[in-house]
Structure formats: structure tokens, C-alpha cells
Amino acid sequence: MELALRVLPMPADANANGDIFGGWIMAQVDLAGSVLPARLAKGRIATVSVNQFVFKQPVSVGDLLSFYARVERVGRTSITVHVEVYAERNPADLRVVKVTEANLTYVAIDGDGKPRVLPGR
Numbered sequence: 247m248e249l250a251l252r253v254l255p256m257p258a259d260a261n262a263n264g265d266i267f268g269g270w271i272m273a274q275v276d277l278a279g280s281v282l283p284a285r286l287a288k289g290r291i292a293t294v295s296v297n298q299f300v301f302k303q304p305v306s307v308g309d310l311l312s313f314y315a316r317v318e319r320v321g322r323t324s325i326t327v328h329v330e331v332y333a334e335r336n337p338a339d340l341r342v343v344k345v346t347e348a349n350l351t352y353v354a355i356d357g358d359g360k361p362r363v364l365p366g367r
């Protein structure tokens with residue numbers, strides 16, 4: 247898997263319990279997932295589906311989040327990627343835990359927002 251994004255959640259991204267909002271994490275996964283498809287599509291892409299989002303562990307302010315991605319499938323106009331998210335925490339006694347993973351599909355689109363055949367397909 248390839249490192250696509252690394253980010254530190256901030257207090258503004260936390261909910262009333264002090265854990266990071268799932269929706270904020272989903273937005274970061276969408277961005278991280280788009281990196282490999284954007285390279286392959288060589289142009290505009292749009293997210294068409296997100297499957298199997300599972301939150302395994304809470305994320306806290308101060309965790310360093312790393313988003314790893316790999317291409318699962320390349321179709322005629324679409325690319326599906328698998329993204330896994332790991333949190334590094336507790337610097338004094340470092341722990342790395344997988345916090346979530348998801349499959350996302352992106353479609354290459356033209357200037358009118360219609361599906362576009364991927365380069366080389």
C-alpha cells in the first residue's frame with residue numbers, strides 16, 4: 247500500500263466526547279483515496295461510491311493519522327481503491343492502531359461531468 251496522506255486532527259474536528267468526528271475522517275479518506283485515481287485518470291474525477299466504512303477504534307486529538315491506499319480495480323471509466331487508516335499515539339510508549347478502512351470508487355469525468363474513458367483503456 248502507498249502512503250497517500252498524513253494529517254493531525256485538531257480540537258475543532260472533535261465531537262462532544264473528545265473523539266474525532268467520523269464524518270471528518272470520512273472526508274480525509276475520500277481525499278486520500280483520490281490520489282492514485284487522480285494520477286491514473288490524468289484529469290477530473292468524482293467519487294461515485296464508498297463501501298464498507300468500519301470504525302474500529304476511536305481517533306483522538308493528538309493522534310497522527312496515516313492513510314494508505316492501493317488500487318483494487320481499474321475499469322473502463324472507474325477506479326476502485328482500498329484505503330486503510332492508522333493512528334500513531336502515545337509517543338512515550340508508541341502504539342500504532344488501525345482505526346478504519348474503506349473501499350471507494352472514483353469515475354474519470356470530462357468537462358461536462360460525464361464519465362470519461364481512462365487513459366490507455
Ligand SMILES: CCCCCCCCCCCCCCCC(=O)SCCNC(=O)CCNC(=O)[C@H](O)C(C)(C)COP(=O)(O)OP(=O)(O)OC[C@H]1O[C@@H](n2cnc3c(N)ncnc32)[C@H](O)[C@@H]1OP(=O)(O)O
Binds near residue numbers: 324359
Ligand atoms: C497530479 C496528480 C496528483 C493527485 C493529487 C490528488 C488530487 C485529487 C483531487 C481530486 C479530489 C477529488 C476527491 C473528491 C471527489 C468528490 O468529492 S466528488 C463529489 C461527490 N461525487 C459526486 O458528486 C458524483 C455524482 N455522480 C455523478 O456525477 C455520476 O454518477 C458519475 C460519477 C459521473 C458517473 O456517471 P453515471 O452515469 O452514474 O455512471 P455510469 O456510466 O453508469 O458508470 C460509470 C462508471 O462508474 C461505475 N459505477 C457507477 N455506479 C457505481 C456504484 N454505485 N459503485 C461502484 N461503481 C459504480 C460503473 O461501473 C462505471 O465503471 P466502468 O465500468 O466504466 O469502469
